[in-house]
Structures are given as C-alpha cells and as structure tokens.
Amino acid sequence: MATVTATAPDTRTFAGTAWSWITTVDHKRIAVLYLVTSLAFFMLGGLEALLMRLQLATPESDLVSAERFTELFTMHGTTMVFLALMPLSAAFFNLLVPLQIGARDVAFPRLNALSYWIYLFGGIFMNISFVAGGAPNAGWFGYAPLTDTAFEATHAIDFWAFGLQILGVSSILASINFIVTIINMRAPGMTLNRMPMFVWMSMITAFLIIFAFPAITIGLVLLLFDRYIETNFFIPEGGGDPVLWQHLFWVFGHPEVYILILPAMGIVSEILPTYSRKPLFGYAVVAYSGAAIALVGFGVWTHHMFTVGLGPIADTAFAISTMAIAVPTGVKIFNWIATLYGGSISFKSPMLFAVGMVSMFIIGGLSGIMLGSPPIDSQVQDTYFVVAHLHYVLFGGTVFGLFGGIYHWFPKFTGRFMHDGWGKVHWLLMLIGFNLTFLPQHMLGIDGMPRRVHTYAADMGFDLWNMMSTVGSLMIGFSFLIFIINAVRSIRHGEPSGSDPWDGGTLEWTIPSPPPVYNFAHIPIVDSRYPAWDLKRGGGHTGAVATAPEADAEADEPDIHMPNPSYWPIVMAAGMVLAACGLIFHQAFILLGAVLFAISLLGWIEEPAA
Amino acid sequence: MHKARRRVTRADRDESRPIQGRRSTPLTRNRRFSAALLAPALAVAVLALAACGVTPQTTLEPTTEAARTARDLLMFVFWAMVVTFVLVEGALLYCLIRFRRRSGDGIPAQTHGNTPLEIGWTIAPAILVVVIVVLTVPAIFSNARAAGPDALKVRAIGHQWWFEFQYPDLGVVTANELHLPVDREVEIQLESNDVLHSFWVPSLRGKLDMVPGRENKFTIKPEVTGIFPGQCAEFCGTAHALMKFHVVVETQAEFDAWVQNERTDRVPPATALAREGEANLTLGGCVACHTIRGTDSAGILGPDLTHMGSRQYIAAGLLPNTPENMRAWLSDPQGVKPGNTMVIPELTTEQLDALVAYLEGLK
Numbered sequence: 016m017a018t019v020t021a022t023a024p025d026t027r028t029f030a031g032t033a034w035s036w037i038t039t040v041d042h043k044r045i046a047v048l049y050l051v052t053s054l055a056f057f058m059l060g061g062l063e064a065l066l067m068r069l070q071l072a073t074p075e076s077d078l079v080s081a082e083r084f085t086e087l088f089t090m091h092g093t094t095m096v097f098l099a100l101m102p103l104s105a106a107f108f109n110l111l112v113p114l115q116i117g118a119r120d121v122a123f124p125r126l127n128a129l130s131y132w133i134y135l136f137g138g139i140f141m142n143i144s145f146v147a148g149g150a151p152n153a154g155w156f157g158y159a160p161l162t163d164t165a166f167e168a169t170h171a172i173d174f175w176a177f178g179l180q181i182l183g184v185s186s187i188l189a190s191i192n193f194i195v196t197i198i199n200m201r202a203p204g205m206t207l208n209r210m211p212m213f214v215w216m217s218m219i220t221a222f223l224i225i226f227a228f229p230a231i232t233i234g235l236v237l238l239l240f241d242r243y244i245e246t247n248f249f250i251p252e253g254g255g256d257p258v259l260w261q262h263l264f265w266v267f268g269h270p271e272v273y274i275l276i277l278p279a280m281g282i283v284s285e286i287l288p289t290y291s292r293k294p295l296f297g298y299a300v301v302a303y304s305g306a307a308i309a310l311v312g313f314g315v316w317t318h319h320m321f322t323v324g325l326g327p328i329a330d331t332a333f334a335i336s337t338m339a340i341a342v343p344t345g346v347k348i349f350n351w352i353a354t355l356y357g358g359s360i361s362f363k364s365p366m367l368f369a370v371g372m373v374s375m376f377i378i379g380g381l382s383g384i385m386l387g388s389p390p391i392d393s394q395v396q397d398t399y400f401v402v403a404h405l406h407y408v409l410f411g412g413t414v415f416g417l418f419g420g421i422y423h424w425f426p427k428f429t430g431r432f433m434h435d436g437w438g439k440v441h442w443l444l445m446l447i448g449f450n451l452t453f454l455p456q457h458m459l460g461i462d463g464m465p466r467r468v469h470t471y472a473a474d475m476g477f478d479l480w481n482m483m484s485t486v487g488s489l490m491i492g493f494s495f496l497i498f499i500i501n502a503v504r505s506i507r508h509g510e511p512s513g514s515d516p517w518d519g520g521t522l523e524w525t526i527p528s529p530p531p532v533y534n535f536a537h538i539p540i541v542d543s544r545y546p547a548w549d550l551k552r553g554g555g556h557t558g559a560v561a562t563a564p565e566a567d568a569e570a571d572e573p574d575i576h577m578p579n580p581s582y583w584p585i586v587m588a589a590g591m592v593l594a595a596c597g598l599i600f601h602q603a604f605i606l607l608g609a610v611l612f613a614i615s616l617l618g619w620i621e622e623p624a625a
Numbered sequence: 626m627h628k629a630r631r632r633v634t635r636a637d638r639d640e641s642r643p644i645q646g647r648r649s650t651p652l653t654r655n656r657r658f659s660a661a662l663l664a665p666a667l668a669v670a671v672l673a674l675a676a677c678g679v680t681p682q683t684t685l686e687p688t689t690e691a692a693r694t695a696r697d698l699l700m701f702v703f704w705a706m707v708v709t710f711v712l713v714e715g716a717l718l719y720c721l722i723r724f725r726r727r728s729g730d731g732i733p734a735q736t737h738g739n740t741p742l743e744i745g746w747t748i749a750p751a752i753l754v755v756v757i758v759v760l761t762v763p764a765i766f767s768n769a770r771a772a773g774p775d776a777l778k779v780r781a782i783g784h785q786w787w788f789e790f791q792y793p794d795l796g797v798v799t800a801n802e803l804h805l806p807v808d809r810e811v812e813i814q815l816e817s818n819d820v821l822h823s824f825w826v827p828s829l830r831g832k833l834d835m836v837p838g839r840e841n842k843f844t845i846k847p848e849v850t851g852i853f854p855g856q857c858a859e860f861c862g863t864a865h866a867l868m869k870f871h872v873v874v875e876t877q878a879e880f881d882a883w884v885q886n887e888r889t890d891r892v893p894p895a896t897a898l899a900r901e902g903e904a905n906l907t908l909g910g911c912v913a914c915h916t917i918r919g920t921d922s923a924g925i926l927g928p929d930l931t932h933m934g935s936r937q938y939i940a941a942g943l944l945p946n947t948p949e950n951m952r953a954w955l956s957d958p959q960g961v962k963p964g965n966t967m968v969i970p971e972l973t974t975e976q977l978d979a980l981v982a983y984l985e986g987l988k
Contacts, residue, residue, distance in 0.1 A: 081863045081963040154860050160837060161820040161862060166785075251838025257821060258836060291724070297738040300747075322823060322832050322858075324815075324841035327769040331762050338754035345750035346743070348713065353742070355720035359730040370721060377713055381706040388702060388757060390695040390764040393831020394684040397823060397858040461699075463682030463827045465858045468866030476680035552732065 038580035040124035041532060045131050046109035047428065050421075052135055053102035058495070059142070060094035063087045065492050068452075072485035074473040084469035085152040086145070086171075092155030093175065096275065097182045098138040100409065103417050104278035105130075108193050108217050110424060114523035114530060115211045117202025117539045122195040124578045125619065126188055132588030133185035140592050141178030144171060147599075151175030154467065156268065157238070159249030159260040164242050170599045173242065176235045177595040183228045183235075184591070190221035197221075202522070204541035211521045211544070212295055215302045216281025219309045220274050226313070227270035234263030243598070258323055265316035273312045275409055276376075277305055279416025280347060283369045286419050287351055289517050290366035291358025294545060297350040304343035304350075311340050321389040322396050330389040337387035344380055348373060363517070364438030368419030371446050375411025379404055382457065397467075400460025406453045418445075418498070425502070426516050430528040431509030437501040441494050448490025455480035455487075520545030533575040581622055587615035681854050684827040688849040688874070691830040694764045702757055709753065768831070772812035772844040779803065779813045783822030783835035785861060786868035786965060787928055787941040797887040798916075800928030801870045802936045806880035807850050815841040820862060826855035826872050834859055847874040854942070863964025869942030890919030891931045891987050902983025905976050909955075909969055917987070927967065934987040940965075951981045 039045060067087050070079040079087065109127065113120055121127050144150040149171040153161045162172045197218045201210065210218075237248040238260070247253025249260045288295045295301060317325060317333040351373050360366070382404040386392050395401065418441075425433045459480045464471060471477045515524040522539060523530070524547045543549050594608030687693040724733075772778075780791040781803070790803045805811055815824050817835040825832035833841050857868035875883070894900040906912050906922050914927035922930070933939075936946055940962050944950040955977060958967040972980065 081866070085860075085863060085865075158821055158860065161860070166820060166862065256838060258839070291733070293733055294735055294737050296736060297743050300738070300743050323834050323836065324839065327765045330765050334761055334765070335758055338758050341754050342747060342751050346747050349746040350743070352713070352717050352720055353736075353739075355717070355724060357734055357736060358720075358724045359726045359733045360721060360724050361726045370717070374714055374717055377710065377717075381710055384754065384757065385699065385702050385706060388698060388761040388764075390761065390768055390831065391699045391702060393768070393833070394692075394695045394699065394827060396832060397825075397860075461684050462680040463684060463854075463856070465825070465856055465866075467860040470866050474679070475682055 035580070037585055038582045040120070040128050040578050040581055040584075042109045042113050042121050042124065042127060043428075043530060043534075045127055046106045048131050049102050049106035049109055049134075050428075052131075052138070053099050053106060054499075056094055056098035056138055057100075057103065058499075060091050060099050061492060061495060063091040063094065065488055067091065068485040068488040070469060071471070071481050073482070074471050074475070074478055076470060079469065081469045082152070085154075085467075086150040088467055089151045089154050089175070090142070090145075093141065093151065093179075094138075095409070096155065096271065097179065098134075098141075100275050100413055100417070101186065102134055104220070104275070105134075105189055107213070107278060107282065107417070107420055107424070108189070108221075110428065111523065112193055112196055112214055112217055113200070114427070114526070114534060115214050115521050116197060116200060116205055117522050117535055117541065118196065118200040119534050119538075119575065120578065121192050122200060123192050125581050125584050126192050128581065128584035129587055130185045130189035130192065132585045133181060133188070133591060136588050136592040137178055137181035137185060140181065140595060141174055144174035147174075151178075156264055157260075158264075159238065159241075159257040160251070162238060162242075162260075163250060165250075173239070173599050176239050176242075177598065180232065180235050181592060181595060183232055186224050187228050190224040193217055193221045194225070202535075202539050202541050208299070209541060209544050212284035212298065212301060213278075213281035216277045216284070216305055219305050220277045223270045223274050223277070223309050223312070227267045227274065230263050231267035234260055234267070237263075258320075261320050261323065262316070265319045266313070268319065269316040270309070270312045272405075272408065273309055275413050277309070279372060279413045279420075280305065282416045282420040282423070283351065283372050285521065286365050286369040286423050287354045287373075288545075289423070289519050290361045290363060290369075291355050292361075292518065293354055293358040294520070295350070296353035296356075297346075298544060301347055301350050304346045307343040308340060308347075311336060311343070315340060318387055318389075318392070321392045334387055334389050338384065341380065341384050341387075348377060348380070363422075364433070364435050364442060365419045365423035365517070367439060367442045368415050368422060371442060372412055372415035372419060375407055375415060375446075375449070379407030379409075379411055382407060395460045397465055398460035399456040399464045399466060402466055403453045403456035403460065406449075406456075410449060410453070415445075418442075421502070423517065424523075425505065425509075426512035427523055427528050427530070429506055429509065430512060431505055431507075432512045432516065433505040433509060434501050437497055441497045441501065444490055444494035444497065448487045448494055451487025452484050452491060453487070455483045459484075515547070515551075518548075518551070520548040522546055525550060533577055536575070579623065581619075583615045583619040583622060586611055587619065590615055682827055682856065684831075686828055688828045688851075688853070689830060689845045689847055691768050691843075691845050692828055694767060695831050698760060698764055701760065705753065705757070768843070770844060772842075773810055776810040776812040776844060777806065779805075779811060781813055781815050781824055781835070783815070783817040783819070783824070783857065783861070785819050786857070786864040786962070788822075788824075788857075788868070788870045789818075789928065792884070795884050795888070797884055798929045799887060799932070799936075801938065801941045803855075803870065803872045804880055804883050805847050805872060805874050806877045807847050807874050809877070810844060810846045812842055812844050815843075821859045822857045822861050822868070823859035824855070825858040826853050828853045829855075829872060832858045847872075850874050850876060852937070856942075864962050867941065867943050867962045867965075869938075871938060871942055873937075886935065886988075887932055891917050892934075893919070894983055894986055896982065896986070898979050899983040899986045902979035902981070905972075905980055905983075908976070909972060909980060911969075914967070930984065930987060932987055934985045946985075948981050948985055951984055952977055955980060 036044065036048065066079055067084065070076050070084060149169050151171050151174055153167065153172060157172070157175060160166065197214055240246040241248055241250060247255040249255045249257050251257065284295055284301060315333060315337045317329060318337045321330055386395065386401065386404060422433055422438050459477055462476055464475070464477050512528060514527045522541070525539065526535060539546065590608045590611030593604050593611060597603065597605030597608060684699070685696055687696045778792070778794055780793060782789040782791070787801055789798070789800050791798050813824070815833055815835040817837040819837065822835040823832045824835055829847060830843060830845050833843050835841070851874055853872045853874065855870050855872060857865060861868065894903050903920060906917070906920060912922040912924055914924035916923050916925065916929045916931065918931045938944060939946050939951055940954050943962060944954065954961050955969060955972070958965055958969060
C-alpha cells in the first residue's frame with residue numbers, strides 16, 4: 016500500500032530530481048510545469064511581437080523581411096493563444112482547483128500529466144518549423160485558400176495544423192479532467208453554490224473547450240485532407256468553399272476568446288474580495304453571467320465575418336447576439352466595482368493587477384461594442400483598431416488578470432512572497448507601456464492602417480502612432496524582465512509568507528505553503544463560500560472548516576493514499592507527436608510514434624494505479 | 626489626515642442594507658492612481674492629435690452616403706462609449722480611493738449582493754445596446770441596397786497582389802486605378818482570382834471581401850471628385866501590405882474621355898527608343914503575362930498594360946508613375962515588392978531605358 020512517501024521525490028541527485036518531475040502526477044508540480052513552460056512561450060511570443068513592433072516603428076523599414084513578418088504575426092498569435100495564455104490558465108486550474116474544492120488531487124492524475132506533456136511537445140513541434148523550412152505564415156486564423164498547397168507548398172501550414180490538433184488533444188483531455196474533478200471531488204458541504212468563483216469559471220472554461228475545440232478539429236482535418244490527399248473542401252475550383260473554413264474556425268475561435276478571458280475573470284473574482292476584505296458582490300449573478308457569456312459566445316461567431324458578404328439578415332442577427340454579450344459582461348464589471356464599494360482596500364501588487372484588469376478590460380469591452388455594429392466594423396475590420404481591441408481584452412484583461420494571480424498565489428506555490436515593491440514597478444511600467452502600445456492603434460485603424468502589413472508608406476500619417484506603439488511595447492518587454500527577475504529571486508530569497516499572507520477566504524489558505532503532497536490531512540467540511548474567513552473570524556456564520564490549519568502540519572503526517580508517479584504519460588505524448596512528425600519529415604516516424612503510443616497505452620493499463 | 630471612520634456595526638452586517646455609504650474623506654493620496662488616470666487622459670490626447678497630420682486613407686472623411694453612414698454611426702457609438710467609460714472607470718476609481726485601507730480599519734460590512742441594484746445594472750447596458758442596435762440595423766440594410774438599372778457596372782477582381790478592374794458595358798479592362806464618374810450610381814462586383822482579398826477605399830465605403838468562388842456586390846455613389854487611396858484589407862500572402870490601388874473620381878466628361886482612350890489600342894511608340902522598347906517585350910518576357918493591345922503581348926496573368934503610361938501609380942498603387950520608379954521596378958521587382966510573381970531577366974541599361982521609355986509612352 017502506497018503512502019505519501021511513494022510520491023516523495025528523491026531530490027538528492029540531479030537525475031533523481033529530474034526523474035521526479037518527469038514522472039510526477041501531482042497537480043501542484045504539474046501546475047509548476049505549466050507555469051514555467053507557458054511563461055517561456057509567453058516570452059517567445061513577446062519577442063516575436065517586439066520584432067514586429069521594431070519593424071513597424073518607422074515607415075518602409077527593412078529590418079524584417081515581408082516573408083519573415085508573416086511568420087512572426089502568425090506565430091505570435093498562435094503562440095500567445097495556444098502556448099502561453101491557455102496553458103497559463105491551466106497552471107492555475109492545476110494549482111487551485113483541487114486546493115479550492117478541498118481535494119487531494121485531480122480526478123485523473125496521469126491524464127493530467129499526459130495533457131501537460133502533449134502541450135509541451137506540441138509547442139516545441141510547432142516552433143521547430145522556424146528551423147525546418149519555414150514557420151506557419153497564413154495567420155493564426157489560417158484563412159483558406161491561402162493555406163492550400165497551391166499557395167504554400169512547404170510544410171509551414173502542416174506544422175501549424177498538426178500542432179493545433181496536438182494542442183487540441185491536450186486541452187480537451189485537461190478539460191474533461193477538470194470537469195470530472197469539480198463535479199465529483201468537492202469537499203463535503205461544498206455545493207455548486209459555495210464553490211469559489213475561480214472554480215466556477217474554470218468549470219465553464221472547461222465546458223467551452225470541449226464544445227469549441229471539435230469545430231476547429233474538424234476544420235483542421237478537412238484542411239489536412241485538402242493538403243495531403245487533394246480533397247477540395249475549401250477550394251472553389253473543386254466545388255469547395257473557403258468561407259466554410261471561416262465558419263468552422265470562428266465557431267471555435269469566438270468561444271476561444273472566452274476560454275482565454277474567463278479564467279482571468281475567475282482570478283479577479285478571488286483577488287478583489289480578498290484585498291477588499293468583503294465577499295464577492297452578487298456571487299450568483301457573477302457565476303450565471305459567466306455561464307451566459309459562454310453560452311451566447313457560441314452564437315456570435317460571424318461577427319468576425321461581417322465583411323465576408325453574408326448578407327444583411329445574417330449581419331443583423333449576429334450583430335444583435337454580439338450586442339447581447341455586453342449585458343452579462345457589464346454585469347460582471349458592476350459587481351466587481353460593488354465588491355470594492357464599502358471595502359477596506361489594500362493595494363498589494365496582486366490587487367493592482369486585478370484593478371488593472373478590470374479597468375483595461377472595460378476599454379476592450381467598449382471597443383468591442385463598436386465592432387459589433389456591422390457598418391462600423393466594415394470600416395475598422397482587419398485594421399489596427401481590431402488589434403487594439405483584442406489586446407485590450409486579451410492583454411489588458413487576461414494578461415493583467417493572470418499576472419495578478421501569479422503575485423497572489425506565488426506564496427502558496429513557494430511559501431515566499433514576490434517582492435511587492437518591484438511588483439508595483441512591474442505593474443506601473445506594464446500599465447503605461449500597454450496603453451502606450453495599444454491606445455494609438457485605435458487611431459491607426461480609424462486612419463486606415465490595415466492589420467498584418469509588414470510595412471506602410473511614409474505619406475499615410477501612420478508614423479507617430481506606430482512609433483508610440485513601439486516605444487510602449489519595449490516598456491512592456493522591460494516590465495516583463497523585472498517580473499522574471501523578481502520571480503526567480505523570490506523563489507529562494509523572498510520573504511517567507513506563512514500559510515495565509517493575504518487573509519484569504521478560500522480553502523487553499525487553510526493549509527501550509529507550499530502545500531503538502533496530499534494537500535489536506537483531513538478533508539474539510541464546508542458550509543459557506545468563504546470557509547477560511549469563517550474559521551479565522553468566528554462568529555457571523557455558523558460552523559467552519561472541520562479542522563484548523565495546525566492539524567495539517569506535516570508532523571501529523573497521516574497515512575494517505577496517493578497515486579504513484581508514472582512515466583507512461585510522457586511516453587504516450589512523445590508517441591503522438593512523433594506520429595505527427597512522420598507526416599512531415601519521414602514516414603518511419605509514424606510507425607515509431609504508433610508503436611510508442613501502443614506500448615504506453617498497454618503500460619498505462621497494466622500499471623498499478625497506486 | 627485620517628478622519629475617524631465608523632467601525633463595523635451590527636447594521637453593517639445586516640444584508641438588507643447592503644451598501645453602506647461612508648462620510649467623505651478628502652482625496653489626499655491619489656498619486657498612486659495617476660497611472661490609472663493616464664489611460665483616459667491619453668485617449669483624449671490621441672483624439673486631439675488625430676485632428677492634425679494628413680491621413681489620406683482615413684475613415685473619417687466620407688465622400689459617399691455609405692461611408693458617411695458608417696462614420697456617423699462610429700462617432701455616435703464612440704461618444705456613447707466615452708460617456709460609459711468615464712462613468713464606469715469613475716465609479717471604479719471612486720471606490721478605490723474612497724475605500725482604501727487605513728490604519729485602524731476593521732472588517733468592513735460583509736455585503737453579499739443587492740437584487741434591485743443588480744437588476745438595474747443588467748438593464749442599463751441592455752438599454753444602451755438596444756439603442757445601438759436600433760441605429761445599426763437600418764444602416765446595415767441601406768449599405769446593402771441594390772443598384773438601380775442605370776448604375777455603372779464594374780467588376781473588381783483580386784489577384785496576388787494587384788487589382789483588376791473591368792467595365793463590362795464599356796469594354797474597358799484596366800488595373801490598380803479605378804475611374805468612376807461623380808454623382809453616378811456604381812455597382813461594384815467583387816471577385817477573386819486566387820485567395821481572399823478585400824476591397825477597401827475608406828472614403829467611399831467600408832470593406833467587402835473578394836472571395837474566390839463568390840460574387841459580392843455593393844453600390845455607391847461618389848459625391849466628390851479626387852483621388853482616393855484604397856488597399857487590400859484581408860491578409861493575402863507575402864505582399865499583402867503592398868497591394869494598393871487608387872480610385873479616381875472625375876466628372877462625367879473626364880470619365881468619358883478616359884473610357885474613350887482606354888478602348889483604343891496602345892499608342893504606337895513615337896521615338897526610336899520606345900520602338901526598341903516594344904521590340905524588347907518578348908525579350909523581357911513581358912508577353913507571357915501582360916496584354917498590350919496592338920502588340921503581340923497578350924498574356925493574362927498580370928495587369929493589362931495597354932495604357933500603362935496614363936496611370937498615376939505603378940506596382941499596384943505602390944510608387945508614383947515616374948520613369949525613375951519604373952526603372953527601379955523593372956530592374957528589381959522583388960526588392961520593390963517582395964513575393965510578387967513578376968519574372969524579368971536581367972536587362973542591360975540600354976534595354977531598360979528602352980522599356981521604360983516605351984511603357985511611359987503608353988498613354
């Protein structure tokens with residue numbers, strides 16, 4: 016019978032440490048893997064952005080060639096969406112969902128490890144293209160027929176299409192895992208109505224992923240058929256229709272926006288109450304509005320296609336559904352502000368990032384309403400106005416929210432604070448740099464600068480805004496360096512934080528930092544939305560978590576049944592990605608990958624689960 | 626200066642009184658919010674600056690009803706959003722400043738919600754978007770209205786990376802320079818020869834995509850003469866940024882004269898140099914892709930060059946049509962426009978001179 020000691024890493028040697036990470040099935044260590052990997056890809060995507068901004072700083076610049084520029088914006092978008100922000104959210108799902116619902120791990124620990132390894136290998140696979148004949152270059156949206164072999168005969172598009180398929184497997188597996196975890200593994204007493212808002216948003220996000228990804232999966236399968244076996248799904252000469260791709264892509268692509276923003280909204284819904292020392296205002300409405308956004312989000316996709324020429328009836332219908340999204344979104348923002356109202360607000364760095372998220376996301380939401388009106392959209396669609404809008408949502412919203420989450424939960428990961436002063440410097444520089452980068456882009460769009468252009472003429476009046484934008488982007492890059500240095504230094508040298516540095520209200524603050532392998536020595540019993548507050552403040556509410564934090568101390572280490580480490584997830588992930596390599600490099604890889612996959616499947620089944 | 630603040634009382638905990646006002650406190654320490662205030666300040670500055678500078682491709686100077694409709698709607702919604710922005714960010718900043726933690730703060734009132742308030746701020750954004758929808762829908766339909774029977778018909782065909790314009794009723798085929806008569810309804814039919822493109826002349830109308838296998842149409846009535854820049858607005862490959870064109874809106878008489886000239890064959894070369902240039906068409910490989918009516922050149926892959934010399938720009942709206950630019954273009958097409966498919970052998974200086982002289986003479 017395995018006990019906690021079975022999963023304890025043998026960290027006396029480097030090889031032992033490495034092996035313990037490779038075979039880990041602990042959700043907290045997988046969270047760290049997701050966090051580090053996604054930040055590395057975030058830096059890569061950021062460098063791609065900086066190269067583009069340097070090229071566009073001045074008109075008619077020759078810094079980056081036209082061919083390279085198409086690769087840069089394709090990989091910037093693809094990297095940021097699939098390799099940086101989604102996995103960064105997954106890092107938070109992994110760390111927080113079990114801790115916040117009072118569970119010892121996720122429902123399927125090995126599947127969780129598999130999701131991570133597929134993501135890592137898929138991300139590397141896609142980026143190998145830079146040195147293997149050319150990176151994807153048809154935009155992150157890959158509009159047909161530009162992706163057909165007639166226009167791109169190299170494997171650039173194949174890297175992109177197979178890469179997205181691989182990453183889609185990872186996302187869907189992780190989502191199923193978290194849905195099952197949230198539905199089945201909540202501590203006694205934690206009804207849906209008492210779940211922390213972050214868990215609510217995680218669950219909604221997971222449902223969005225399993226419903227949205229099949230659309231792009233089908234689209235990519237058809238695209239690969241067109242490319243490999245000369246079908247004509249998207250090729251007009253063969254009776255296909257390029258607009259079909261756009262529908263499939265945006266049926267996925269629009270919910271994807273909510274996949275990216277809802278976790279950040281969940282994080283902000285945890286941070287604002289904590290630093291205001293007040294419960295989230297209108298809990299039920301915030302949860303329902305998240306669900307409403309997700310649901311309506313499946314019915315708005317052609318607002319990305321208002322200029323395709325679908326006709327006035329379709330444009331009207333989708334304009335109305337798009338506008339409808341503004342209602343639940345507005346409700347969320349008002350509830351956040353009402354959470355602050357009457358509070359006792361402390362401005363630690365996590366709170367500054369959360370407030371930054373709310374205030375910047377408002378701008379993205381408002382410009383989104385402008386874009387939702389087709390006549391306005393017909394002018395600013397595919398211009399820098401849209402670039403500005405989407406970055407106010409995904410950078411101003413998602414990135415600010417996720418960084419707030421890192422500062423907030425860093426003590427829970429490590430037992431140490433990140434330096435608050437440098438955190439504030441990071442926040443201020445990023446806020447100024449962000450606005451300097453993206454506010455002028457609204458004007459560029461209105462002045463007629465299209466997106467995805469590698470250059471512009473000197474007499475178009477675009478110079479000043481572009482220069483401002485580039486200066487701002489460099490500030491963002493600099494602020495990120497401050498963050499990285501702060502984070503790396505704080506892991507070993509940060510001020511010790513104790514188990515509950517922020518006076519948190521949710522379950523993760525009742526256990527030590529970093530949490531023991533088994534999280535909770537005794538599964539808590541929950542009877543409110545903020546059990547940790549009840550425990551600390553007493554009174555007010557009846558009951559509390561069953562055990563005080565002291566009971567979880569390692570001295571009292573109980574005999575808890577935890578899953579064994581396993582190397583089969585990494586083998587299986589390698590098999591899948593090798594098989595994809597086979598369709599690009601040499602067919603032998605397909606066989607190798609399939610054999611690896613089959614062996615790992617058998618090993619997985621035969622392995623004693625614990 | 627800290628004013629005495631009320632401590633939490635039983636009344637504060639009472640959920641039936643969810644939001645408790647506090648006595649006002651002077652806003653003495655708001656420097657930390659200067660960064661948050663920067664955003665709106667910058668927005669205003671940006672708009673103020675926008676009025677300066679020359680922006681030939683701006684969406685804010687419409688010359689047709691369609692473009693005016695879009696501009697008016699844009700300005701209305703923009704100001705509605707500015708008002709919303711000020712109100713919401715104002716409320717946010719007010720809360721942050723007013724309720725910042727001060728020494729001696731206890732646990733604040735634990736309010737959980739307020740149903741009438743929440744219904745209120747569900748209805749408020751709903752009203753705002755209903756107003757916008759009510760204004761939007763008629764604009765959608767007016768932009769989609771069909772052309773009358775007298776409308777001038779134009780086919781605009783997207784190619785990687787140039788625009789072809791055909792006037793089927795007038796027998797004119799040209800490229801990258803669309804001539805339209807002022808005050809006459811025009812129906813433009815959009816097609817594509819290869820990948821997606823988008824036809825966009827901001828002063829005339831919002832963009833509409835050129836989709837291979839489909840035929841999109843829109844109707845406009847230009848009201849102002851002049852030359853208006855346009856650009857492909859859907860990513861279409863390497864030289865997407867360099868796929869531009871111009872619309873020349875002119876009086877009916879000027880337009881008729883232009884049509885008359887376009888319908889004739891090429892002007893025979895007038896000088897010895899130009900005659901040599903025409904002789905070099907085959908040598909240069911031009912004949913394979915370009916049509917110059919009245920010569921052996923009858924290719925259809927590239928733009929029709931019969932009246933090349935009369936156009937104001939070369940290389941798809943990229944460079945003013947001067948002999949120097951024409952020479953630069955012919956001697957290094959890839960350098961001028963990366964990715965383009967024009968293949969031209971290396972020519973001697975004399976051959977280049979002759980070709981430039983010939984093309985510039987094709988008025």
